[in-house]
Amino acid sequence: MANASELLDVLSEPTRRQIVERLAGAPSSVTELADGMTITRSAVSQHLQLLKSVGLVSDRREGTRRIYSVDPDALAILRSYFESFWQRSLQSFQRAAATTEETT
Numbered sequence: 001m002a003n004a005s006e007l008l009d010v011l012s013e014p015t016r017r018q019i020v021e022r023l024a025g026a027p028s029s030v031t032e033l034a035d036g037m038t039i040t041r042s043a044v045s046q047h048l049q050l051l052k053s054v055g056l057v058s059d060r061r062e063g064t065r066r067i068y069s070v071d072p073d074a075l076a077i078l079r080s081y082f083e084s085f086w087q088r089s090l091q092s093f094q095r096a097a098a099t100t101e102e103t104t
Helices: 004-011 014-025 030-034 041-053 072-103
Strands: 057-062 065-070
Touching (some): 004 072, 014 041
Antiparallel strands (some): 057 065
């Protein structure tokens, strides 16, 4: 499984973000994902392989198709990263507010 930095790097590309957002709504095949997108099924497959390589997406065989879904463990890594980022930001704000209060 990749770390938060690697996951964010992969998600920095808008098409991959769109794919992950669509998969968050429901597991889907490549064909279902490509519907309504401006890229080919082949391009969607390439993006899915990269997403899969870092652990953001997993797949399972269903007949002749592969069904892709978001991996909850990868989302947990991202959530933890952003929660930590948020807590550090709040602490920094609190220190700045306390310093401002002391000087007034």
